[in-house]
Amino acid sequence: MPDPRHERFAQVLADYSTSVGEGDLVLIESTPLAAPLVRALYRRVLEAGGHPEVRLGFDGAAESLLGKGNDEQLAWVSPRLAGDSQHADVRIAIEAETNTRALTGIDPARQAVFARSRSHLRDRTMERAAAGELRRVVTAFPTDASAQDAEMSLPQYEDFVYRAGFLDEDDPISMWVALGERLARLAEWLGTKRELRVVTEGTDLTVGVGGRTWIPCDGKENFPDGEVFTGPVETSVEGRVRFSFPAPHAGRLVRDIELRFEGGEVVEARAAEGEAFLREMLAMDDGARRLGEFAFGMNDAVQEFTGHTLFDEKLGGTVHMALGKAYPESGGKNESALHWDLVCDLRGESEVYADGEVVYRNGEFLPDLF
Amino acid sequence: MTDPRIARLADLIVDYSLALQPGEIFRIDALDVAAPLTLAFYRSAIRAGVHPYTSLGLEGTIELLLEHGSSEQLEYIAPQQWEEIEEIDAIATIWSESNTRALTRVDSGKHAAYLASQRRLHNRRWERIAAGEMRWCGTLFPTSAHAQDAGMSLSSYEDFVFSACHVDTEKASDHWRLVASSLQARAEALGSVKELRILGPDTDLRVVVDGRSWIAADGRYNMPDGEVFTSPVENATEGEIRYTFPAIYHGHEVEDIRLRFEEGRVVHAEAARGDEYLSTLLQMDEGARILGEVAFGLNYEIDRFTRNILFDEKIGGTMHLALGSAFAQAGGSNTSGLHWDMICDLREDGEVYADGELIWQAGQFLHEPLSESDPMEAAERA
Numbered sequence A: 001m002p003d004p005r006h007e008r009f010a011q012v013l014a015d016y017s018t019s020v021g022e023g024d025l026v027l028i029e030s031t032p033l034a035a036p037l038v039r040a041l042y043r044r045v046l047e048a049g050g051h052p053e054v055r056l057g058f059d060g061a062a063e064s065l066l067g068k069g070n071d072e073q074l075a076w077v078s079p080r081l082a083g084d085s086q087h088a089d090v091r092i093a094i095e096a097e098t099n100t101r102a103l104t105g106i107d108p109a110r111q112a113v114f115a116r117s118r119s120h121l122r123d124r125t126m127e128r129a130a131a132g133e134l135r136r137v138v139t140a141f142p143t144d145a146s147a148q149d150a151e152m153s154l155p156q157y158e159d160f161v162y163r164a165g166f167l168d169e170d171d172p173i174s175m176w177v178a179l180g181e182r183l184a185r186l187a188e189w190l191g192t193k194r195e196l197r198v199v200t201e202g203t204d205l206t207v208g209v210g211g212r213t214w215i216p217c218d219g220k221e222n223f224p225d226g227e228v229f230t231g232p233v234e235t236s237v238e239g240r241v242r243f244s245f246p247a248p249h250a251g252r253l254v255r256d257i258e259l260r261f262e263g264g265e266v267v268e269a270r271a272a273e274g275e276a277f278l279r280e281m282l283a284m285d286d287g288a289r290r291l292g293e294f295a296f297g298m299n300d301a302v303q304e305f306t307g308h309t310l311f312d313e314k315l316g317g318t319v320h321m322a323l324g325k326a327y328p329e330s331g332g333k334n335e336s337a338l339h340w341d342l343v344c345d346l347r348g349e350s351e352v353y354a355d356g357e358v359v360y361r362n363g364e365f366l367p368d369l370f
Numbered sequence B: 001m002t003d004p005r006i007a008r009l010a011d012l013i014v015d016y017s018l019a020l021q022p023g024e025i026f027r028i029d030a031l032d033v034a035a036p037l038t039l040a041f042y043r044s045a046i047r048a049g050v051h052p053y054t055s056l057g058l059e060g061t062i063e064l065l066l067e068h069g070s071s072e073q074l075e076y077i078a079p080q081q082w083e084e085i086e087e088i089d090a091i092a093t094i095w096s097e098s099n100t101r102a103l104t105r106v107d108s109g110k111h112a113a114y115l116a117s118q119r120r121l122h123n124r125r126w127e128r129i130a131a132g133e134m135r136w137c138g139t140l141f142p143t144s145a146h147a148q149d150a151g152m153s154l155s156s157y158e159d160f161v162f163s164a165c166h167v168d169t170e171k172a173s174d175h176w177r178l179v180a181s182s183l184q185a186r187a188e189a190l191g192s193v194k195e196l197r198i199l200g201p202d203t204d205l206r207v208v209v210d211g212r213s214w215i216a217a218d219g220r221y222n223m224p225d226g227e228v229f230t231s232p233v234e235n236a237t238e239g240e241i242r243y244t245f246p247a248i249y250h251g252h253e254v255e256d257i258r259l260r261f262e263e264g265r266v267v268h269a270e271a272a273r274g275d276e277y278l279s280t281l282l283q284m285d286e287g288a289r290i291l292g293e294v295a296f297g298l299n300y301e302i303d304r305f306t307r308n309i310l311f312d313e314k315i316g317g318t319m320h321l322a323l324g325s326a327f328a329q330a331g332g333s334n335t336s337g338l339h340w341d342m343i344c345d346l347r348e349d350g351e352v353y354a355d356g357e358l359i360w361q362a363g364q365f366l367h368e369p370l371s372e373s374d375p376m377e378a379a380e381r382a
Helices: A004-017 A034-046 A061-068 A073-074 A078-085 A108-130 A144-149 A154-164 A171-189 A277-284 B004-016 B033-045 B061-070 B071-075 B079-087 B107-130 B144-151 B153-166 B172-190 B275-284 B376-382
Strands: A025-030 A051-056 A090-095 A135-140 A193-201 A205-206 A215-217 A226-230 A238-243 A247-249 A252-253 A258-264 A265-270 A291-297 A318-324 A340-343 A350-354 A357-361 B026-030 B051-057 B090-094 B134-137 B195-200 B203-208 B215-217 B226-230 B239-242 B246-247 B252-254 B257-262 B265-270 B289-299 B318-324 B339-345 B351-354 B355-359
Touching: A004 A034, A004 A090, A004 A135, A004 A154, A004 A171, A004 B090, A025 A034, A025 A205, A025 B026, A034 A051, A034 B033, A034 B061, A034 B239, A051 B051, A051 B061, A061 A108, A061 A144, A061 B033, A073 A108, A078 A108, A078 B079, A108 A135, A108 A277, A108 B351, A135 B355, A144 A277, A205 B172, A238 A340, A247 A340, A247 B134, A258 A318, A258 B090, A258 B252, A291 A340, B004 B134, B004 B153, B026 B033, B033 B051, B033 B090, B061 B107, B079 B107, B107 B134, B144 B153, B172 B215, B172 B226, B195 B339, B239 B339, B246 B339, B252 B275, B265 B275, B289 B339
Parallel strands: A025 A051, A025 A090, A090 A135, B026 B051, B026 B090, B090 B134
Antiparallel strands: A193 A205, A193 A350, A205 A238, A215 A226, A226 A291, A238 A258, A247 A252, A258 A265, A291 A318, A318 A340, A350 A357, B195 B203, B195 B351, B203 B239, B215 B226, B226 B289, B239 B257, B246 B252, B257 B265, B289 B318, B318 B339, B351 B355
């Protein structure tokens, strides 16, 4: 018997996250590992009157291109990819990997070339999303590889993933609506603040957010979800930050990153493991040394670090900040081919100050603020 | 270790069949069950400086579309599909499935509507191929489903498929170059023939091929390959033929078909099983009763019937004659929604006469073709 959570998952993605309707061209992007969810979603999209199109990647292709391709091949964009970013009404990306470290042996400089050659497509996608021409959601299907990163068995990890999406509940959609309302109030309140200061072990960082828009994330772009984010004032970031969670990016893992900012720019960078890769990413372009995002993780059903950014950045009691590209809807202006989310755990002894006042302590906002 | 024959098959198609050049755009079409060959294609293309990308479908989605889709959804073609077909230089299609009968019970009207709409895209593809703007090659990755159809284990079926493509040896493209020149010479020699008479068990058929071109199928459009074919003169086929192998059309099998032709048209048809389906197809349109193709199967590595037309029509020692649409490039003019290849086993006691002269016996041509392009060799042989 199929896992009933797959059908609920498909229903939430099509009905709630992306509101698939009559005539929508809906791309379902995944790998063969997510076949049960892809089929459930394909059917749900048909029932909603949409036109589902499946886009499957598979193991080994990226490694072959990045490992053996010449510069021209690396930078080439297929007509399929170009057409997809132009024509899709809805894109549902389902991460499902067989090996999350498959690209560890690839030269990071080549990964940077690859990322830069596609940044115009990402920009186009963001533009279309901002203009309301495209709804897109990124989600993850539980696989052994992700379970392994999370140090769990596959059934345990499945429970974790579905709990994080409220998919073990009878009516996940109404729960997402309720969380969305709370996050909207938080975003509105944060919108009145000019400066945040985050203090915890190894971290004392000041981030200017005056005039920027905070966006509540309620499962419409990421699923599961649960965060509020903005784009910091580009030149405002000052101080030190230590990211206690390992940071995965582009098929690699960097551990124990420490950054020092001056005038908004990273001026010192260290990591216990993967430092060369960190430096390569920071050197990708001018914008890669600045923050494009600052956010609070607000999903309390995610309480464990799993090495997967989609979940880690939502972890209730954390903040995360991304090096690189800002989301224009937040008012952020930073441009880069990079967007790398780094998560900082605040559940231990920690404070966040808003315009000089303590508003958040040990992983929680103080009561009655919003 | 992965089977080295998979990489060799990909290399053969990239280097020989499609002759991909650096900078060309190459799409690989397959279902997820063929991922190992898809990846081999991708790697081979990267090595050759080509720009590959994959269009990997998920098994089971067509069934969902046919079961739950409205007619608008069935007929929909995404705009980027039309854009892609204008830009691509070459496509490889891997026909592998994990269940070859998954569509047997779908609503045939809906299936026909779906195929008709896909045909618009295919037609544009074939226009570009005919104009020399694009190349295409179809092949197969051995799966359990295809082995089951062949009545073989997967590992013996793998041996069968890879040896038919000659990728069990390292110099596969050398082999296919030799095959190509021999088939080319055979096609040239057949070009001067006016009439073929095919004799076999319950078979005595005259097929007029005067003025038509014979085409060597030498591994560029199909892998494996190995046949020479033409389209017969439409109003001239006379006599009787019995097809000993089952004829398969869209997953339906019709057994032991016997046809009688007069002035090019089927005037009597019967089958031991599937008689009704046979007469339905014959009534599809005017052209469905007329031969669109006559061909010699010349790949002697393919020595058995496996219920897959990619292989069956090339079985060394057989002929196939297709009812329905003809090949314009061969000089044929018959048009039909049907093109149904039926295979006639001539390996036991078949004979073929060309303008009265015996040229083929027990599944073999009696003489090597005399190549006009090489007069010295022709003189020596004479």
